[in-house]
Amino acid sequence: MEYRQNPFLFLEQRLNRIEDLIGNLNQTFAKLHLDGVREDREPEFIDAVEVSTIAKVKLNTIYAYNTRGTIPIYSSETPIIYKRDEIVEWLGNGKKLTPRLEKLMEERKLIKK
Structure with a gap:
């Protein structure tokens, strides 16, 4: 050997x-865009305009998702606030709420039945 x-x-x-x-x-x-911590870290909270850019859909489509309750919303106060990681998870699940996101929405009392 x-x-x-x-x-x-x-x-x-x-x-x-x-x-x-x-x-x-x-x-x-x-x-997977997990390159580690970056200096120019993206903000954790985003607005509907940025969500529409990330999702590559029109702003009106995001508003329709809001109305139907099919997008994870962090705060329903005006302006509506989203969490970037939740939007990425939602997009990764084919624009459908995952069980984890549904639970978060229920806890925030934002789920539509």
């Missing part, structure tokens, strides 16, 4: 494998 003859060969192969795995993780995080 050549590893016993040259343990450095074994270490080099292991290091190469670890580097490949780290590279794959970095690519996966980049795809």
Whole structure:
């Protein structure tokens, strides 16, 4: 077995494998936009205009979602406020409320039955 003859060969192969795995993780995080904490951190709370931009729909569509209660709202006071991470979760679920989001909406007394 050549590893016993040259343990450095074994270490080099292991290091190469670890580097490949780290590279794959970095690519996966980049795809998921989990690049870590950024200096220009996006605001946690957003308005309907920004939601329409993120969701790539017209502002009137966001207002329709509000009326139907099919979008996670943080506060129904004017102007309506949303949490960015909840909107991202909602979009990731095909613009449908997840059970977690439904529970949050019920707790906030904003769910429409």
